[in-house]
Amino acid sequence: MRKILVVGAGQSGLQIALGLQSHGYEVTLMSNRTADEIRSGRVMSTQCMFHTALQHERDLQLNFWEPQAPKIEGLGVSVAAPGSFDPGPSQRAIDWVGKLDGYAQSVDQRVKMAGWMETFAQRGGQLVIHGAAVSDLDYFSRTYDLVLVAAGKGEVVSMFGRDASRSPYAEPQRALAVAYVHGLGPRPEHPEFDAVRCNLVPGVGELFVMPTLTTSGRADILFWEGIPGGPLDVFQGVKDPSEHLALTLELMEKFTPWxxxxxxxxxxxxxxxxxxxxxxxxxxxxxxRLPGGGAVLGVADVVVANDPITGQGSNSASKCAASYLASILEHGEKPFDEEWMQGTFDRYWETAQHVTKWTNAMLGVPPEHVLNLIGAAGELQPVADRFANGFNEPADFENFFYEPAKTEAYLASVAQA
Structure with a gap:
């Protein structure tokens, strides 16, 4: 029986650990916190998982919260008219909602990671509560057939060198601020179904609103992404949760009054x-590469960390876990050498590269043809639907998003249909 160590108990680490466990591997999972500490701790993220990523969970029968979590059937975009928020209040220049082919869902990672960790232990997995250091991995690499590093923070990430050719930004492109709330009313444009709402405020940043399931039931996430140094970049140093929420709402009143x-x-x-x-x-x-000569393989956001502006973090983690699991199972009893590690990552990168390209594009100032595309979605429902479903399959943006000629040809074909 092959022995595998997974360091990090997030979406990807737990999904891989539980997947390997279900195939009879001897799996050890290392987490820096217990399930109870995760469940009672601070929110870790925003997350909205689309159909393909959710299906990977279903394939492993890990979709424990699917009946309770809100079914997100649409994805809407609103764009503030440039300058309308100064002095304000802001006005919408664009507003539409696209329907998803398969519903999306969001489960607070405190709920999911704690539940999955307990499941892993109940099924006989070895759970070690310890914050791993490079020296630990040096030892473990000699006692396990494979070490997977899925802990996106801490000392161990420093082992993985930055790939400058694939990382155009050296600095953060957004200041992030999240609040989980009860009591949000429905969007009056579509009170009959739930949707993620993406609100774009040119030159300022973005507000995302998404339904979720948290520790206390149904809730919504209010998520500001502010251009650094701009009017949304005001949350650093705010420790009081009520002050954080008040700031969130004050900015909503000015920039996204709808x-x-x-x-x-x-x-x-x-x-x-x-x-x-x-x-x-x-x-x-x-x-x-470890001081003692061993090698470990980075997983998900250890090796590909995108800005959350396109909501791909949990989706990419799930897709990475599924890809790595397939590569491990197909490899059988052969050694997990560096050639296999590189090939395993390259297989995942075939998917991940589309997410990185799209996310980095959305962080910049949108070119005229992209503004035309987003505007056309308000008039042509098939365009809104296709844009919305790109969040599930970002590779499709290659066909109609990046190049002006492809965008124009696509919009012309829809208008004539």
């Missing part, structure tokens, strides 16, 4: 329901 109108009665889900920070989107080399 969202603020349904948020006047919200309250935080819990005292740990806020999060703020920033990081530079980075692609890293997939193999970490």
């Amino acid at each position: 969202e603020y109108a349904r948020a006047t009665k919200v309250e935080l889900t819990d005292a740990n329901g806020t999060l703020a920070g920033r990081y530079a989107p980075t692609v890293r080399k997939p193999i970490g």
Whole structure:
């Protein structure tokens, strides 16, 4: 029986560990926190998982919360008219919603990771509560057939060198601020179904609103992405959760009053329901070399960390876990050498490269043809639907998003249909 160590108990680490466990591998999972500490701790992320990523969970029968989590049937885009928010209030220049082919869902990672970790232990997996250092991995690499590093923070990430050719940004491109709330009203444009709402404020940043399932039931996530140094970049140093929420709402009232109108009665889900920070989107080399000569393989956002502006973090983690699991199972009893590690990452990169390209494009100032595309989606429902479903399959953006000629040809074909 092959022995595999998974360091890190997030979406990808737990999904791989549980997947390998179901195929009879001897799996050890290392986490720096217990399930109870995760469940009662601070929110770790925003997340909205689309059909393909959810299906990977279903394939492993890990979709424990699917009956309870809101079914997200659409993805909507609103764009503030440039300058309308100064002095304000802001006006919408664009507003539409696309329907998803398969529903999306969001489950607070405190709920999911704690539940999955307990499941792993109940099924006989070895769970080690310890924050791993490079020296630990040096030892473990000699006692396990394979070490997977899925912990996206801490000392161990430093083993994986930055891939400059795939990382155009050296600095964070957005200041991030998250609040989980109860009491948000429905969007009046579509009260009969749930949708993720993407609100774009040119030159300022973005507000994302998404339904979720948290520790206290149904909730919504209010998520600001602010251009650094701009009017949304005000959350650093805010420690009081109620002050964080008040700031969130104050900015909504000015820049997205159409969202603020349904948020006047919200309250935080819990005292740990806020999060703020920033990081530079980075692609890293997939193999970490240890002082003792061993090698470990980086997983998910250890090696491909995109800005959350396109909502791909959990989706990419799930897709990476599924890809790596397939590569491990196909490899049988052969050694997990560096050539296999590089090939395993390259297989995942075939998918991940589309996410990175799209996300980095969305962080920049949109060119005229992209503005035309987003505007046309308000008039042509098939365009809105296709854009929305690109969040599930980002590779499709190659066909109609990046090049002006392809965008024009696509819009012309839809208009004539």
